[in-house]
Every structure is written in C-alpha cells, then in structure tokens.
Amino acid sequence: MYLMQEYLTEPAAQPLFGDAQWFAALLAFESALAESQAECGLIPETAARDIVRACEAVVPLDHAIFVTQARQSGALGVALVAPLKRWLSHNAPEALSWLHWGTTTQDAVDTAHAMLTRDALGALLAEIDALCEPLQAMARQHAATPMLARSLMQPAQVTSFGFKCAQTLASLRRSQAQLRELSSSALCVQLGGAVGNRASLGDAGVAVESAMARRLHLHAAGYAWHTQRDGWMRLGMEVAVCSGTLAKLAKDWALMSQCEVGEISEASRGSTSSAMPHKRNPVHCMQAIAQTQPVPHIASLLLSCMPQAHERALGEWQAEVAHWASLWQHTLAACRSLGLAAKGLQVHVGRMQANVDVLQQLVFSEGFVHVLSPCIGEVQAAALVAGMSEQALAQSTPLGALLLQWMEAAPSIEAAQKPPLRDALQQAADLNVAVRSSARACHELLKECAHCND
Incomplete structure (x- = not known):
C-alpha cells in the first residue's frame, strides 16, 4: 500500500x-x-x-x-x-x-x-x-x-x-x-x-x-x-x-x-x-x-x-x-x-x-397550508404562507404567530371558525407533534432491522 x-x-x-x-x-x-x-x-x-x-x-x-x-x-x-x-x-x-x-x-x-x-x-x-x-x-x-x-x-x-x-x-x-x-x-x-x-x-x-x-x-x-x-x-x-x-x-x-x-x-x-x-x-x-x-x-x-x-x-x-x-x-x-x-x-x-428554531417555523409551512386550505382554498393558503414566510424571516417572528395575527383580522373567516383554526395552527407548529411521524418510522425500521438480523 x-x-x-x-x-x-x-x-x-x-x-x-x-x-x-x-x-x-x-x-x-x-x-x-x-x-x-x-x-x-x-x-x-x-x-x-x-x-x-x-x-x-x-x-x-x-x-x-x-x-x-x-x-x-x-x-x-x-x-x-x-x-x-x-x-x-x-x-x-x-x-x-x-x-x-x-x-x-x-x-x-x-x-x-x-x-x-x-x-x-x-x-x-x-x-x-x-x-x-x-x-x-x-x-x-x-x-x-x-x-x-x-x-x-x-x-x-x-x-x-x-x-x-x-x-x-x-x-x-x-x-x-x-x-x-x-x-x-x-x-x-x-x-x-x-x-x-x-x-x-x-x-x-x-x-x-x-x-x-x-x-x-x-x-x-x-x-x-x-x-x-x-x-x-x-x-x-x-x-x-x-x-x-x-x-x-x-x-x-x-x-x-x-x-x-x-x-x-x-x-x-x-x-x-x-x-x-x-x-x-x-x-x-x-x-x-x-x-x-x-x-x-x-x-x-x-x-x-x-x-x-x-x-x-x-x-x-x-x-x-x-x-x-x-x-x-x-x-x-x-x-x-x-x-x-x-x-x-x-x-x-x-x-x-436551534437550527430548527432559527427558521421561525418555516419548516411547518406545509402543515399551515393544510390547516388553512379548507377556509380559504389551497391556492390562496399557499400564497399566504409563502408571503408570510419571507416576513417571518425578515422580522425574526414565528410564522405561526404571523398567521394567527392574520386570522384574527381576516374578515373572510367567521368568528365561529377562529377557535378551532387557532388550535389547528398551533398544533401544526408543535415540534413534538411534527417529529412523531419520524419517530414512528424510526421504530418501524428498527423492527425491520431486528428481523433482517435474525
């Protein structure tokens, strides 16, 4: 060698x-x-x-x-x-x-x-x-x-x-x-x-x-x-x-x-x-x-x-x-x-x-779109989240907080819709909830690996 x-x-x-x-x-x-x-x-x-x-x-x-x-x-x-x-x-x-x-x-x-x-x-x-x-x-x-x-x-x-x-x-x-x-x-x-x-x-x-x-x-x-x-x-x-x-x-x-x-x-x-x-x-x-x-x-x-x-x-x-x-x-x-x-x-x-936090909840953008789509339509929801994503980074403000502010002031959303929508937006930005699918997939792979190694 x-x-x-x-x-x-x-x-x-x-x-x-x-x-x-x-x-x-x-x-x-x-x-x-x-x-x-x-x-x-x-x-x-x-x-x-x-x-x-x-x-x-x-x-x-x-x-x-x-x-x-x-x-x-x-x-x-x-x-x-x-x-x-x-x-x-x-x-x-x-x-x-x-x-x-x-x-x-x-x-x-x-x-x-x-x-x-x-x-x-x-x-x-x-x-x-x-x-x-x-x-x-x-x-x-x-x-x-x-x-x-x-x-x-x-x-x-x-x-x-x-x-x-x-x-x-x-x-x-x-x-x-x-x-x-x-x-x-x-x-x-x-x-x-x-x-x-x-x-x-x-x-x-x-x-x-x-x-x-x-x-x-x-x-x-x-x-x-x-x-x-x-x-x-x-x-x-x-x-x-x-x-x-x-x-x-x-x-x-x-x-x-x-x-x-x-x-x-x-x-x-x-x-x-x-x-x-x-x-x-x-x-x-x-x-x-x-x-x-x-x-x-x-x-x-x-x-x-x-x-x-x-x-x-x-x-x-x-x-x-x-x-x-x-x-x-x-x-x-x-x-x-x-x-x-x-x-x-x-x-x-x-x-x-910290690397997740510094992005001001932009990583939850897909979830935010899913939550908002039934209220304002998918196209408008995607455009809203995209625009507010830039604002979140520029202002160092969590994207979820900006969307909540928008929701409270939005005349197109009825008062009865706001409490469940507020809860859904908060849950969409919950890191513990977001990581569950990865944790579940991780455990499934570990089971598969245990079977492969038998």
Whole structure:
C-alpha cells in the first residue's frame, strides 16, 4: 500500500488478498484437488499424499520467481506448478503425472480467489456489524430528537436524528442479507478443466467438485463458470451498493459536522490542521469519502470485464482478477472508518433544536397550508404562507404567530371558525407533534432491522 493510500486506511485486523494469502490459497487448491481426486478413485492415494507434502514443502513460494514465470507464460498456473514439479521430481517422481491433473490455471486462480473473497466477506460483514451497533443505539436514543430534514441541500421539514440513523442501519442490514444470499452462488469451487466441460474428470467431475468444496469450505456450483461471471459479479456489485450507502452516510455526517451547522462532531483526536489549531476536522468521514470515491469506477471496470470471448478470456478475466480486491478493500476501509466515527460520535441535540428554531417555523409551512386550505382554498393558503414566510424571516417572528395575527383580522373567516383554526395552527407548529411521524418510522425500521438480523 502506498503512503497516500495508507493514511486514509485504518489498520485492519488481518491482511486480505495479500501475496501470502494468494500463495496459501493456490496451494490449498492443489492439495484439495489431489485429495478429492484420490477420494473419488481418480488418482492413487499415495500420489495425493505426495502432492499435499509438496504443497507444504514449497512454502513460502519465491515471490520474484513466481511473478517472473507468470509474466513470461501469461499463466499463473505455470508459476504455481513449477516449484511443485521440482519438489516432486526429487522426492516423489511417481506423483508427477497426477499433479494439477484435469484442471487448468483458471480453476486454481478462481477457486483461490473465492477463498480470499470469502475471508473478505467475513471481514466486511463484521465491519458492518461494528458500524450498525452504534447506529442502532443512536436510532433508539434519538428516535424523537428533532432536527432539520434537508432537500436539495435546503431546510425542508422536521425529521429526527434517530430516523436518519435507522435509515442507514436498514440499508446496511439489507446489504448484509444480500451479501449472505449471493455468497452461495459466488463463492464456489471452479473446476472446469481446459474448456469448462471437465473432459478429463469424466463422470467423477461433480463428485470431485463437491469433495473440494467440502475441504475448502466453499460452495459447489455443479458447473464451471470460466466465462459466465454473473453470480460472481452480483456479489461484487452488492459490495459496491454497500459502498454507496457508506458514502452517503459519510457525506451527511460531514455536512452535519460543519461549524455553522454543528449538529454532530467526531470524537476529539487532537490537532487536525497544520495551520489552524481551532479546527476539528471530521477525519473518519474524510477517510470514508476518499475510500468510496473510486468504487463506482471499479464496479464499472469489473462489469466491463464480463464480455469474455468463447470459453476462456483473453485479458478481461485477467483484468477482473487484478482489480477485484480493490473493490473490497476500499469498501472495508470506509466501513471501518465510519465504525470508528460512529462509536465516538457526539450528538449536539441543542444545536439541532436551534437550527430548527432559527427558521421561525418555516419548516411547518406545509402543515399551515393544510390547516388553512379548507377556509380559504389551497391556492390562496399557499400564497399566504409563502408571503408570510419571507416576513417571518425578515422580522425574526414565528410564522405561526404571523398567521394567527392574520386570522384574527381576516374578515373572510367567521368568528365561529377562529377557535378551532387557532388550535389547528398551533398544533401544526408543535415540534413534538411534527417529529412523531419520524419517530414512528424510526421504530418501524428498527423492527425491520431486528428481523433482517435474525
């Protein structure tokens, strides 16, 4: 990882898609292949044991030699098999003819990739859990905490901070459910042989695949998927969708933490500016935004790799393999940063209230129109509220108070209508009443999330 990437990434519990993990997974494929073929009676058990010994003996693989051989041949399988052949030729030459039997480079690489992706999926699901825990707590605590809802970046109506948290929580839980569901059709053993028809394995192909899946803790698709990448890509695209949810959360929190908004703050972390000691930058949000920025482009690149010619790809599959890890790494890093932000998030309830109050009840304009429409018609009510909204801001007077003054003096409203109209206008400007729908929606989402997580 480069310096300019590393400072945007919080340390991970374990490396993913690293060279050591790749080598281990590729060798695990060869061991599982030999053991499964022996189990199904295709190769001698002694040969399988010798191949397993060879896979253990060549660790660690020489990185420089491996890359050089793979580059020269264009096939990772050549570089993988070469050290195994050398070991077997010296220690168990009778097993040489059974090494990598009935399979091909892409079988080894796709299966190893599925193993590494399984680990990345587990890490991502855990990071989502770590983010969802504080989101759920804040949703419960602030279900009825009023704050401005904003549409097109402008104040709109009243919502609740808890509802905003619950919406993100629900989106992340939906992604978790999708990722788990899609994993069964994506994280599969690849075993097709030269052109995907398992010609060398004959009728035992399905049994060998199932045995390998059991050993490697993967799924068995029942067929090769060399150039049919739909199941694999669906899993990747759900990762990209999850990244979009994270990007939206990071952007919202960054905007809410602006000094002039001041509704939330990340936990204090000392100096965050080289020139301005007063600044308290939302560093975790910055990291998440930076990490999610490339993801749509990576997803697009991966989709562009799907038109793979005939039975084996020339370049497209290789590009997919080269860029797949970055999709997961960026999303994982963003989720990890936001989890840290959420754990230390400071919610400024008073500032949320103040941002509503400073608008002099303009956020209740729709409710005022609904109250007045039966008396004076919807068009006139909307025009009246719009005109008085400007007056409310100019005079720093609540819009409801101006409408009450107008009502008392309006000759078109009969005296008997005024008491119930007065009550209705006052209720329309009641913040506790206004936030009820958001609180109710928040609790409904929390129930939905509890069901998704069962």
